Amino acid sequence: MSGKNNYFITTPIYYVNDKPHIGHAYTTILADVLARFHRAAGDEVFFLTGLDEHGLKVQQAADNKGITPQQHCDEMAPRFTGLWEKLHIQYDDFIRTTEKRHESVVKDILKMVFEKGDIYFDEYTGEYCVGCERFYTEKELVDGKCPQHNRPLETITEKNYFFKMSQYQQLLINYINDNPNFIQPKHRRNEILGFLRQPLDDLCISRPKSRLNWGIELPFDKDYVTYVWFDALINYVTAPGFSTDSKSFNQWWPAIHLIGKDILMTHAVYWPTMLFSAGIPQPLTIFAHGWWLIGESKMSKSLGNVVNPLDLVDKYGVDPLRYYLMREMVLGQDASFTMESFIKRYNSDLANDFGNLFSRVSTLIAKNFENVIPEPGELTLEEIKVQKSAESVIEQVNELIKKMRINEAIEEILQFVRSINKYMELQAPWKLVKSDKSAAARVLYTASESLRISALLLHPVMPNRTEIILDALGAIGTKLKWGILKSGTILKKHASLFPRIKVEAPVVEKIKVTAQENVITYDEFEKVELKTALVLEVEKVEGANRLLKLQIEVGDEKRQIVAGVAEYYNLEELISKMIVIVTNLEPTTIRGIESNGMLLAAKKGKELSLIIIDSDNVESGTKIF
Ligand code: MSP
Numbered sequence: 001m002s003g004k005n006n007y008f009i010t011t012p013i014y015y016v017n018d019k020p021h022i023g024h025a026y027t028t029i030l031a032d033v034l035a036r037f038h039r040a041a042g043d044e045v046f047f048l049t050g051l052d053e054h055g056l057k058v059q060q061a062a063d064n065k066g067i068t069p070q071q072h073c074d075e076m077a078p079r080f081t082g083l084w085e086k087l088h089i090q091y092d093d094f095i096r097t098t099e100k101r102h103e104s105v106v107k108d109i110l111k112m113v114f115e116k117g118d119i120y121f122d123e124y125t126g127e128y129c130v131g132c133e134r135f136y137t138e139k140e141l142v143d144g145k146c147p148q149h150n151r152p153l154e155t156i157t158e159k160n161y162f163f164k165m166s167q168y169q170q171l172l173i174n175y176i177n178d179n180p181n182f183i184q185p186k187h188r189r190n191e192i193l194g195f196l197r198q199p200l201d202d203l204c205i206s207r208p209k210s211r212l213n214w215g216i217e218l219p220f221d222k223d224y225v226t227y228v229w230f231d232a233l234i235n236y237v238t239a240p241g242f243s244t245d246s247k248s249f250n251q252w253w254p255a256i257h258l259i260g261k262d263i264l265m266t267h268a269v270y271w272p273t274m275l276f277s278a279g280i281p282q283p284l285t286i287f288a289h290g291w292w293l294i295g296e297s298k299m300s301k302s303l304g305n306v307v308n309p310l311d312l313v314d315k316y317g318v319d320p321l322r323y324y325l326m327r328e329m330v331l332g333q334d335a336s337f338t339m340e341s342f343i344k345r346y347n348s349d350l351a352n353d354f355g356n357l358f359s360r361v362s363t364l365i366a367k368n369f370e371n372v373i374p375e376p377g378e379l380t381l382e383e384i385k386v387q388k389s390a391e392s393v394i395e396q397v398n399e400l401i402k403k404m405r406i407n408e409a410i411e412e413i414l415q416f417v418r419s420i421n422k423y424m425e426l427q428a429p430w431k432l433v434k435s436d437k438s439a440a441a442r443v444l445y446t447a448s449e450s451l452r453i454s455a456l457l458l459h460p461v462m463p464n465r466t467e468i469i470l471d472a473l474g475a476i477g478t479k480l481k482w483g484i485l486k487s488g489t490i491l492k493k494h495a496s497l498f499p500r501i502k503v504e505a506p507v508v509e510k511i512k513v514t515a516q517e518n519v520i521t522y523d524e525f526e527k528v529e530l531k532t533a534l535v536l537e538v539e540k541v542e543g544a545n546r547l548l549k550l551q552i553e554v555g556d557e558k559r560q561i562v563a564g565v566a567e568y569y570n571l572e573e574l575i576s577k578m579i580v581i582v583t584n585l586e587p588t589t590i591r592g593i594e595s596n597g598m599l600l601a602a603k604k605g606k607e608l609s610l611i612i613i614d615s616d617n618v619e620s621g622t623k624i625f
Contacts, residue, residue, distance in 0.1 A: 006046070007038040008252040012259050013050040013095060013235050016076035017061040020083050022292055022337070023260065026329070029322050030289065030406070031258050032089045036460030037401045040480070046252045048239045049084070050095030051077055055133050055228035056207075059214040069214045073098055088318055088463050095239045097216075097231055105238040106231050107219040109278050114220050118164045118277045124204055127153035133228045134266075135204060148262055161206040161224060168273035169200040175272065181285055183268050184404075185332035188261065188288045192268045203270060205230040233271045237280060254284040261288045287404060290334035292325075312342070316501070319462035320346050326461050327410045343501045353417050354454065355498035358469055360424060360616060361447045364440075365491055368433045373448055373473070374441035375487040383446045386423055387482050389416060390453045394480055397457055406461075413457045420450040425534075425576035431619070448473060449485040456480050465497050529584040530600070530624035532613050533559070538571045544591050550574065552597070554583060555621020562595035568608040578613040580624055 011027045014020065028049055035047040053073040062072035077096060084091065095102060113119055126135035131149040135156075145152055173196050176182055176189060183189035206224040207215060215225030236255055241248035259267050267286050275282055312321050324342050327349070329335040365371060376383070393416040400409035424447055432440035452475045455466040470476045474489035533552040541547035546564045548571070553559075561581065565574075581597040588595050600611040 005038075005043045006251055007035070007043045008046045008048070008240065008255040009035055009038075010047075010236055010255050010257050011049040012257075012263060013052040013097065013232055014080060015052050015055075015057060016073050016080075017057040019076075020080050024080070025083065025087060026292060026325050027258055027260065027289065028084060028089055028091075029087060029325055030331075032087075032091070033322070033326055033406060033460045034256075034258075034401070034404065035090065036463065040456070040460060041398065044251075045092070046240065047091045048093045048095065048236070048255075049089070049091045050093070050235060050239070051080060051097065052228065052232045052235075053096055053098045054215040054225070054231055056130055056212050056214070057133065059212060060130075062214075070098060086313060086318065087322070093239045095235045097235060101244070102231075102235060102238045103216050105243055106216045106226060106234050108243045109234055109237075109274070110226065110230075111219050112279070113163065113274070113277045116277060118167065119161050119205070119220075120164070121159065122162055123157070123159045124162070125155065125157040126204070128156045129153050137201060139198070158208055158211070160204045160208070161218065161221070163203040163205045163230070163274070163277070165203040165270070165273045166200045168276045169196060171276055172196065172269065172272055175282060179282075182282065183264075184285055184287045188264055188268070188332070192264065195265070195269070200269070203227075203230075203273075229266050229270060230274065233266065233274065236271075236283070242280065254281055256285045256287065257283050259286065259288050261290055264288045287331070289331050290329065292329070292337045293334050294337055316342075316346065317465075319465045320350060320498070323350060323410075323458075323462055326406050328407070330407055331404055343503060346498070347500055347503075349414050350498040351500040353414055353421065354458070355496065356616075357417055357421055357424070357447070357451055357454075358472075358497055360421075361444060361451055362472065362491055362494070364429055364433075365444055365448070368429075368437075368440065369444065371491050373485065373487050373489045373491060374445055376442050376445035376449075377438050379442065379446075382423065382427065383442060386420065386446050386450060389419060390450055390482050394453065394457065410458070410461060413454055416450070417454050420447055420454075422576045423447065423450075425578075425616075430616075445485070445487060449482065452478065452485050453480065453482065468494055468497060527584075528582060530580055531555075531583045532578050532618055532620050532622045532624065533581045533597070533599075534620040535574050535577050535579060538574045540566065540571070541591055541593060547591065548574070549593055550599075552579070552581070553620045554581070554597075555619070557621070559596045560594060561597045561599060562590040562593050563599050565599075565601065565608060565610065569610070574610075577610065578618060578620065580611045580613070 009031050011031045014024050031047055031049065035045045039045045051073070053069075058072060059069050062069040065072060067075075073096065081094060110119075127138075127141065128135050129146040129149060129151075131146060131151070136146060136153060140147060141153070142150075173193065176193060176196075180189075183192055205227045206218055206221070207227060209223055209225060213225060215228060216231050218224045218226060236257065237249070237253065240252035240255075242253070257267055264286075267288075272282055324345050327345060328341065365373060379387075393412055396412050397409045400406070400412065424443070427439075427443040429440040429443040432443065451469060452473050455469040455473075455475075456478070457480070459466040459470070467476065470478070472492040472494050473485060474492075475485060478484045531554055533554045535550055535552055536558075537551040539549045541549050541562065546566050547562055548566045548569075550561050550563060551558065552561060580600045582600070583597055585598050602609045602611065
């Protein structure tokens with residue numbers, strides 16, 4: 001992302017008949033993350049969200065509460081804006097379809113389409129779903145029921161106005177074929193092209209006031225209001241200034257529409273044909289994401305299994321929730337929401353990897369450099385490698401964001417963070433300070449600079465906590481470029497950024513200890529010497545699939561061991577791990593290679609896990625009791 005571009009991104013405008021849930025929160029966070037990435041890259045950004053306030057559902061919700069629909073909308077709107085504030089959503093405009101600015105644009109567009117001859121009056125009988133606010137054709141029903149709400153439809157006969165949608169069918173097919181990025185992801189594009197192989201019906205765009213009066217009156221018939229979808233879709237052009245501010249409109253339009261897969265048809269068929277008729281250019285992209293599921297069901301109001309995102313935010317903070325939602329969903333596919341995966345993701349990526357790097361670096365600088373970021377001095381090959389990988393991560397993240405592959409971009413950043421943790425382990429600045437303080441300074445400067453780059457890259461996803469890191473490093477607002485961090489900066493104090501979430505251990509029944517045959521005495525156990533060992537190098541053993549040759553450090557001593565773990569670990573994965581070995585075994589020769597020690601691992605069936613020390617303060621050669 002280089003050079004100044006205009007970037008206009010939208011979310012669907014949400015119905016106000018119920019309180020916001022995680023489905024709304026997801027799309028809005030997604031748009032916010034993309035908007036922030038683009039702002040950080042120097043683009044001019046317009047991020048639009050808002051509320052869909054007309055229609056039967058809103059009227060019914062208001063009737064149930066005994067208030068007017070407008071009062072109901074006014075009560076609901078702050079729930080959404082309040083949640084957006086809580087989730088740190090930086091939108092540029094919040095549109096409500098009951099606003100005057102919107103009503104007048106809807107009327108303008110209706111007039112244009114009507115005058116063009118694309119609207120006619122006719123009698124119609126159809127199957128209507130109140131939940132979706134739309135008629136369904138026979139072929140769209142599942143077991144005679146609404147495919148979204150799984151409930152029977154109402155048969156309605158009435159005189160209405162129709163938009164000649166069918167007239168634009170071929171134009172739409174051609175447009176989709178000529179613009180491969182118009183509907184994304186690809187399988188959704190194919191779904192729409194498949195649907196368009198059948199003749200397209202015209203679209204009923206009015207409701208008689210006798211049945212529904214909560215809507216925008218048709219400019220050519222005061223007995224009717226506009227169908228809620230025809231009204232709602234137009235919000236995307238109202239906000240940037242269609243028919244009111246052509247300079248602004250031309251600056252922003254066309255938009256990127258983020259939507260859920262359930263509203264693909266309205267966005268990829270109704271909306272483009274409406275735009276064709278009104279002579280407005282098509283949106284740049286309509287991107288349909290999948291659903292968050294609990295088990296097999298969609299987490300939304302209609303199914304009554306709402307998970308309120310606010311609950312998670314209060315307990316764990318906004319940033320971890322944003323991180324989880326962005327990291328866990330592959331854009332375009334469904335994802336399962338479980339507390340277990342949330343905690344796992346949090347503990348591994350945020351507490352162990354990212355949080356740990358920050359606390360390690362700051363503790364070491366505090367302890368050994370009077371809390372001042374040290375001078376890097378002359379760089380060695382190792383630091384040049386770190387710099388190269390930082391530069392490549394910046395480039396790759398930019399590329400992935402352009403393609404909206406957010407989860408992959410996050411994974412790239414985390415891999416970089418992990419590689420810096422490894423660099424720290426290998427360089428061991430906590431040891432270097434004793435022998436070569438300038439080398440320790442070089443390592444800690446490099447790690448701090450890497451931390452700054454990682455925090456900047458993760459800032460759009462976790463604006464709050466990354467800002468704490470950047471503030472600590474005196475690097476708020478710095479450029480996403482290697483070598484900017486200023487030596488001599490005093491590190492600010494901070495609390496632990498991502499405290500580990502403690503998982504309650506499952507209750508294990510107490511097992512009675514009975515006499516065993518293989519009991520050994522204390523003295524016998526004492527004979528076995530167990531020590532920690534740092535893995536320095538790993539190689540495959542020629543001709544033996546299962547074996548690896550490890551060079552390890554046990555305190556001041558270097559050793560070589562051969563271990564049968566090749567099926568379970570990659571070579572790189574083992575490097576810089578602090579493992580446990582038996583040090584006083586007689587050396588043996590395996591496949592002609594000397595093995596001086598035995599590593600400890602837990603093995604059951606096909607699973608194997610090395611016993612690893614999970615504290616950075618334990619040095620190699622430490623005795624295990
Ligand atoms: N008002 C219409 C949109 C009009 S846009 C011109 C509407 N509103 S809605 O309140 O029902 O919000 C729908 C959005 O929330 C959709 O994008 C939908 O996919 C999303 N989600 C609702 N539940 C969801 C999940 N469980 N998971 C992810 N998103 C889902 O439709």
